[in-house]
Amino acid sequence: MDTIIEILKGVHPEIDYESETGLIDKRIFDSFDVVNIVGELMDEFDVEITAEHMIPQNFNSAKAIYALIQRLEEE
């Protein structure tokens, strides 16, 4: 979880990722942020995030991203 928050902070340092649940819906992240974050997540966790995974529910909060990474690591 800390690694994920570290990656997210590297794009928008001012967000409180413990509480924020609208990262995509509130357009805190734009498409370019998303690409950068996903690129770093894939490098860091050695998982493949595909177009099917790229839906707002999976990226709206640090928790949701964490859950996605865990699912992908189990696969």
Added chain:
Amino acid sequence: MKVNILEYLIEAATELPNKCAYFDEETSYTYSGILNEVKAIGTKLIKKLNVKCRPILIYMEKSPAVLAAFWGTVYSRNFYVPLDTNMPDMRIRLIVENLKPAAVITDMAHYDLARKFSNTVFIFEEMIETPIDEELLAKRLSTAIDTDPVYVLYTSGSTGVPKGVVVSHRSLTDYIEQFCKEVDIREDDIIANQAPFYFDASLIDIYCTLKAKGTMGIVPLEYFSIPLKLLDFLQKYGVTTVRWVPSAMKMVSTFKGFKSIRPDKLRKIIFGAESMPTKVYNYWKANYPEAVFVQIYGPTEITGVCTYHVVDKEYSDDEIIPIGKAFKNTEVFLLDEDDKLINRSEVVGEICVKGSCLALGYYNAKEKSDEVFVQNPLNPYYNEKIYRTGDLAKYNERKELVFVSRKDFQIKHMGHRIELGEIETAVMALSNMKNACCLFEPDKQKIILFYESDAYDDITIMEALKKRLQRYMLPNVLYKLDKIPLLHNGKTDRVKLKDMAGIKK
């Protein structure tokens, strides 16, 4: 030879009145439909404003209707200045101060905000109800000449004040005539627009469509965060052509999007405004081996494109795709530090440009214009202006130009052109800010801000900067320092800061 870009619109509306010209997910215009609104807006402006060749701000949410506002403005022989509706107030004020617009055209939703920028505000929804006065319009258009400005686009300025690039009809028609020929944009082409209209990357979408009598669809911004929706849009509308910034193309490759949907009509893929990661290009190329891929290069000051490169050979992921050779009716050359012409390959010099593509300069900023729009140092015999881009490049062994770097502190971030000085100026404008310096980390594409202040921390400084800067200019990484390291001459020690941030030289 067209004198005014409206001639394309009138021609298209006469020949193909019922063809779909511009659409988004909610609305669409035929060629005759948009011309009618353009004429209504033009009539209103001529009757209400007693001015010619003056700027009119367009402050509307992105949609095909914005184009009607652009061309209605042009019909009155004034020029349009599109603004991002998400631009922070303080930055708009800087632009308005510089521009002193004759009027603002806005939509109902932005009326209250727009009133802050001018006393003369027109509401789009009301303007299009104006009864058309054909005679008045024809008379006004007959006075137009091709050196009239058509638009002003604002770009980042190193002193903190954005610069407005003034472009004439001559430059724009030259660009689209040549481009449609070179890349073969045709009547049956459907272009998916990504770039905002306040950004010159949108010129191909808007104007090549107009000239070729094709069709342009606006891709909703949020689709660029959801690759399946993006690709579904291209498939659903049978899109043949894209002119996107590489960051947008990277969206598709990062998620291996073509595994899910591979839009089958796509055949022309044009990219520019920042360097293309070759890995991203190779992913697209592997999925579209038959498509034409075109790398284009050109700052706003030379109207779209000054070099281009139809990618015609394989590139490995670690090679750089060249920016290519000079565009038609444009001369591009390299000057060394002593203003001598560079002919040999592998020698780095500044890219200089001459031709009809040259902008008229920066609006209401003569000094700044004179720094970069200068007499050709190679020609002492007659008046000949060149534009000095500040971009450094070299020739490779195939005599193609290869981009090297900037000679100043301008960066390209997510396709946007940013002066680090503009960010620093915004930071220094905060009260009790002692010192600040901005750097860019090109590999990970991050803007890094070092600051020295007792009054701000990482959270409060970001909140304050959001009121002053475009979101793509906001720093990604912050370092609050007790003291920003200085050199003996009092200037910031950027080398030390680069070390601190782990930026390779």
